[in-house]
Amino acid sequence: MDDDDVLRRLRRAAEAHTGAVRDMARFIEGFDGAPDAAALAEYAGLLAREEATRAERQDLLAALGLEAPSVEP
Numbered sequence: 001m002d003d004d005d006v007l008r009r010l011r012r013a014a015e016a017h018t019g020a021v022r023d024m025a026r027f028i029e030g031f032d033g034a035p036d037a038a039a040l041a042e043y044a045g046l047l048a049r050e051e052a053t054r055a056e057r058q059d060l061l062a063a064l065g066l067e068a069p070s071v072e073p
Contacts, residue, residue, distance in 0.1 A: 003064065010060040017053035024050055 001009075024046045031039065061067070 001063075006060055006063050010057065010064070013053060013057040013060055017050070017057050020046070020050040020053045 027042060027046055035043075
């Protein structure tokens with residue numbers, strides 16, 4: 001895979017991550033504070049999607065040589 005392919009995949013991954021974050025924001029906006037089974041299941045799915053898209057984006061950036069040693073304080 002050449003850099004152009006990685007960049008195309010990276011742009012798609014960034015868009016997917018943005019969509020996942022937006023969906024999480026919509027969930028939070030509509031959350032009434034009652035963590036019932038349906039809310040917990042939806043949250044778990046949204047969180048998994050957000051993490052998967054973040055990890056894909058990070059892996060593609062690393063493939064291009066862009067890495068941060070740590071973002072932890």
